Amino acid sequence: MQPHYLPAEIEQQARKYWEESRAFKAVETPGKPKYYCLSMFPYPSGKLHMGHVRNYTIGDVLARFHRMQGYNVLQPMGWDAFGLPAENAAMQNNVPPAAWTYQNIDYMRGQLKSLGLAIDWDRELATCKPDYYKWEQWLFTKLFEKGMVYKKTAPVNWDPVDQTVLANEQVIDGRGWRSGALVEKRDIPMYFMRITAYADELLRELDNLPGWPEQVKTMQRNWIGKSEGVEIHFPYAGSAEVLKVFTTRPDTLMGVTYVAVAAEHPLALDSAEGNPRLAAFIEECKKGGVAEADLATQEKKGMATGHFVLHPITGEKVPVWVANYVLMGYGEGAVMAVPAHDERDFEFAKKFGLPIRQAIEAGELKEARNAIASGNYSEKGLAQLEKVLSDFKFTSDRWQVWYGEKNGVCVHSGKYDGLNYEQARDAIAADLKTKGLGDKQVHYRLRDWGISRQRYWGCPIPIIHCKTCGDVPVPEQDLPVVLPEDVKIDGTGSPLKKMPEWYRTACPDCGGEATRETDTMDTFVESSWYYARYASHDCATAMLDQRARYWLPVDQYIGGIEHAILHLLYARFFHKLMRDVGLFGGEAISPTLSQEERGQSSSSSGFNEPFANLLTQGMVLKDGAKMSKSKGNTVDPQALIERYGADTARLFMMFAAPPEQSLEWSDAGVEGAFRFLKRLWKAVADHLEKGAVAAFRGGHLSGELKALRFQLHQTIQKVTDDYGRRHTFNTAIAAVMELMNALGKLDDASPAARGVAQEVLEAAVLLLSPIVPHICHALWGELNPGTSLLDAGWPKADPAALVQDEIELVVQVNGKLRGSISAPKDAGRVAIEKIALNNDQVQKHIGGQTVKKVVVVPGRLVNIVI
């Protein structure tokens, strides 16, 4: 055996073996449990970054671990190939986006291959290829026919100098990134997907995803934002029309002192006619971009419309204001304002001198009054409590807390006085319903998904505009609508608009003159269904075929936490769309893993959810900041692989932090990983130098060898759990390192010792192989010539090796560690207590004081309380 670890050589040999034996080709095998392991596909930006290396290593570790456990594993790879950066690069380098993208894909594919990933490359796909996006267009036309796609206007960022629509990312401090011009909101017609129709299912099904992180499910729940409230109609003074608002706090209705509408609200626009100051203000509100984070943090501005509505209960006149903090896209674009109990309304009312009327008081006050009535509380105490609470009023969080938590009671609210939240809500909703001025309503924060993009490098929206027939979907036989690839990008809008030879066409319905839609789809659309297409990657007759029913759902999905909401919600939505279009046929035909087999799994039946288990990976940082070109703190994976090999890169990434946490880059840590692999290689080489030997199969062992076998089989158990259930690869590696350290201390050349050493080394190589597959492939071949590691299977712990006669217990006195004792493994509480009390160290610390209590935690510790 070669005495030195030569990564370049052994990694090339290992990859050659895997390729030639077609080791990772995934074949549908009914009856065999399948494991579909998917990492989020990369955007082909040019070259891999460390985040990719981390993501794909995590996926590969899980794929290889499950393969060794006997699963039929599918791990595919592809390219999220449409997107804005290609257009920017095209302008910079004067190369068409398509050419730039394909070039990047070729380079990055080579990089991925050098990582030694267990991928079935036959299933590779790129979303910019017509045979992929054809089916996206097909689904779009089906959804258009079902009414799940519709058209409406919506605001976008408009750069008035470049005369172009800007992405939020291209708006810096309210200005266009290239022109520097102040950005404006502009309404344009767009196609929308009716994701709100699935809001309730998307919310409910989260409960059937035990394999998803709670954090992600919570974020999605909040994003969907189901709230039960009341729609309230404020009649216009002297008109039959009403102004609709939605509120989750109908109990505060009697505290309303004004109503605020968005600048784009019809009432605002109406009022602006003949009111130049208001018109100017509305114009002012159009300035700036559409990003919500900016809208929510901007200074609160407003202006009275001069119009009034009537309070639906009291009939009192309530002024209507235009406010920039009210968003047209939410609910009705109008809110009832209760300055006494809402921080934003309060701030606004103070700024513009609007009245503040209390309608709720703290639950504590009601309790105090009840206590006075029953003689348990003094009038003086109440007065003090009132003063304390009034001091908090409007100045501290105290006031907001009991508003926010809905635990106050109504005051100054006429007939509703004394009612709590639920009582007031029900009473007010009932009264409004009687008057025909409102009712209870369920409202979602989630908005429909605008998918039109005024860009070139994307999937063409398959719609033909005909003067007589309107918007006509492209018929199936005419799909795909192919995006021309040889174009020039000049930054003045989509080149498609300048290609009459492309957009001029005939109407599929009437045959008359018509034009193609030149907008393309949001790239989130492509990434919402690629996971399903991998199963049917080469199907030319349909979007999906029977194979999708074998592989889906994805058993393990891995990707960055930044996708927790948008991508993952859109993909869940698309899964349900595909299901409802009938693409999955009936029930699953694949033998879905049992819960025990999988650890965590989806309890949802059939094809309701795309991803049974989700692992959200943390970021790769250097010097405490995200690695990025702009910060200039990137480390090139290529250089790392060339210097140390892929195994060192993989080992460092898996060892430095658990996958869900952020990972701090460390050059010294990489050295450490490399050193460990050298030690591992040397350990096997030194062992084999003394001659080949079979692994221990039973027989008498010294205490030292027994202890080593105990540690070995404990390590097998721990590592199996760390990979399969906990996904903490860092602790799995640490456990194998400890095992190797223990083996290194063994100074015994007896045949029994050599057998145990062989057993330890074989197991260590198998346990590490999902993380460092190349070196383990080579070492296994040395330990067991003529066999392949991939055929060896996952090691199993030997129960006989795990039997122990004595166990160690820690003894505390008053919670402080004072010593340790050894007790027979089946000793009872009383026996353990006796051993602990007889311990010299313990006696010293008790020092004659009375023992009040002894707590015995079996297998762990004894705590003596004095």
Add this chain to the structure above:
RNA sequence: GCGAAAGUGGCGGAAUUGGUAGACGCACUGGAUUUAGGUUCCAGCGCCUUGCGGCGUGCGAGUUCGAGUCUCGCCUUUCGCACCA
């Protein structure tokens, strides 16, 4: 502004169900090997203290025989906010 997380030695992290805080690795220090550097190997390594011992998981309270872990309140950092992907 809203939503979600995170905070433990000089550093990355471990402590899985409330039960020995600091596993494993890095850095550092001392020693061995080496012409030297590097490599490799051995030992030490939270802070304070001569010692006994005390203190210690962002800060402040609380629950408990026992809190890094649970509760409440703060501080700081990170992610997302619908046209970056």
